Amino acid sequence: YAPTFWSPSFTVKRLLFNVRIAGRLRRGQHDWVVGFDLDGFHYGRRPVAPYVAGIKGVIADELKNERGLVRAMLSIQAAFERLAVRRAQVVVATSRYSRDRIVEAYGIPSTKVVLVPELIDLRGWDLDHAAIPIREADPPAVLTVAHMYPRKNLPVLLRAYARLRADGVAFQGWIVGDGPCRRDWERLRDDLSLGGHVEFLGTLSRRDLADRYRRAAVFCLPSRQEGFGIVFLEAMAHAKPIVAARAAAVPETVSDGEVGILAEPDGPDTFARALATLLADRDLRQRMGEAARRRVEDYRADRVAGMFLERVHGALAGCGLA
Numbered sequence: 540y541a542p543t544f545w546s547p548s549f550t551v552k553r554l555l556f557n558v559r560i561a562g563r564l565r566r567g568q569h570d571w572v573v574g575f576d577l578d579g580f581h582y583g584r585r586p587v588a589p590y591v592a593g594i595k596g597v598i599a600d601e602l603k604n605e606r607g608l609v610r611a612m613l614s615i616q617a618a619f620e621r622l623a624v625r626r627a628q629v630v631v632a633t634s635r636y637s638r639d640r641i642v643e644a645y646g647i648p649s650t651k652v653v654l655v656p657e658l659i660d661l662r663g664w665d666l667d668h669a670a671i672p673i674r675e676a677d678p679p680a681v682l683t684v685a686h687m688y689p690r691k692n693l694p695v696l697l698r699a700y701a702r703l704r705a706d707g708v709a710f711q712g713w714i715v716g717d718g719p720c721r722r723d724w725e726r727l728r729d730d731l732s733l734g735g736h737v738e739f740l741g742t743l744s745r746r747d748l749a750d751r752y753r754r755a756a757v758f759c760l761p762s763r764q765e766g767f768g769i770v771f772l773e774a775m776a777h778a779k780p781i782v783a784a785r786a787a788a789v790p791e792t793v794s795d796g797e798v799g800i801l802a803e804p805d806g807p808d809t810f811a812r813a814l815a816t817l818l819a820d821r822d823l824r825q826r827m828g829e830a831a832r833r834r835v836e837d838y839r840a841d842r843v844a845g846m847f848l849e850r851v852h853g854a855l856a857g858c859g860l861a
Contacts, residue, residue: 550612554619557581564588571851574627577619583626589860591851592627594620595657596766597637599644600787604690604764609719621645629854631655631847633767636788640766653850656792658843659772659835667749668777678709679756679818681782684748684773687718690764692784694727698807699761699814701731708815712737713751752777756824757817759783763804768792775835780827782813798831 557574558581564572566587572579573591576598583590598620602613624630624645630652632638638652681700685691693714700712714724714737721739728737743751752758758774759782771792774781781799783789795801800816802809817824836842855861 547608547612550615553577553616557619561585571855573851574623577616577623580619580623580626583623586626586628589628589855589858590626591629591631591855592623593631593655594624594637594641594766595633597640597644600637600640600766601690601764605688607719609688617644624651627651628858628860629653629851631851633657634788634791636791637766653854655847655850656838656843657767657769657772658840659769659776659838660840661776661835662840664749664773664776667746668753671746671750671753674754675756676711676754678711680711680713680751680754681757681759681814681818682713682715682751682755682774682779683758683760684715684770685718685760685762687716687720687724689720690762691718691720692761692763692804693720693724695761695784695805695807695810696759697724697727697731697733697737699810700733700737702807702811703815703818704733704736706811706815708818710736710814710818713740713755714738715740715743715748715751717742749777752779755779757782757814758799759810759814761802761804761810762789763787765789765792772835772838775831778828778832780817780824780831782810782817794834798827798834 557578561582564587569588571589571591572582573593575593576595579590579592598613598617602610602617605613624641624647632641632652632654633656641652642649703710725739758779761784763784763786765787767788771781781793783793783801784804785801786804793799800813802813852861
């Protein structure tokens with residue numbers, strides 16, 4: 540979960556990689572070439588096989604919430620992602636929200652875009668989960684997993700925690716991840732006198748992360764911008780009820796009232812109420828967690844891979860390229 544994609548060195552390396560790889564592809568070697576995000580922009584100039592652009596996160600949309608160096612690097616990447624989707628014969632988006640942002644930001648027709656959601660390796664998580672004894676935290680823990688960028692909106696969660704503490708709700712907050720906002724958000728935690736209640740854990744190994752998922756009572760991420768929200772699938776895989784923001788693609792992934800509760804992205808009070816409701820009601824947590832585990836089956840790797848192949852093949856056939 541260590542963030543690197545916004546750094547200048549990573550951006551330069553990624554652009555150079557695209558220039559190099561385009562010259563290595565030969566006609567007749569491939570049925571399709573699939574590039575993710577901006578990857579493939581250079582190949583798309585003179586494709587030797589149909590080019591498919593898979594957009595995991597619409598960079599032009601993500602950068603709106605950023606600042607400084609992160610925004611500058613994402614602006615450069617967005618310009619090349621625009622080239623990629625305009626040169627591709629088919630574009631794959633992970634949600635209706637992302638499709639609409641791609642069309643709006645990059646100026647392509649919506650008919651060029653097919654929808655295929657993100658996938659999750661359920662078997663891998665299940666193996667990790669089974670190897671870890673059940674030890675639910677006491678007091679109940681709220682888990683957050685995020686790259687720490689402004690769009691993840693963690694100050695709203697920290698202020699919600701302050702309200703829970705003022706109301707005498709027993710809880711502990713676990714925040715996993717790293718990024719440019721971490722120090723500011725740790726200072727905010729301390730300013731809100733939450734040092735004994737909220738812990739920033741940094742980047743964890745997959746095994747340690749699975750342990751936190753297993754022991755947590757609730758998963759919460761108040762992002763104001765998500766192109767899909769893979770981390771919500773992780774929470775569902777561990778049968779955890781979710782509290783999230785009613786924003787961007789989140790409602791497409793987290794069904795309100797079924798697998799979790801959606802709150803207003805700028806409302807610490809609404810997040811505090813949602814968290815208090817779940818923390819106080821073990822039966823509700825269990826019902827929503829079980830519903831989440833059923834729902835995540837729709838995103839199994841084999842199912843989504845089959846959907847990807849079927850929908851891309853159909854779109855290319857419609858262009859006379861399959």
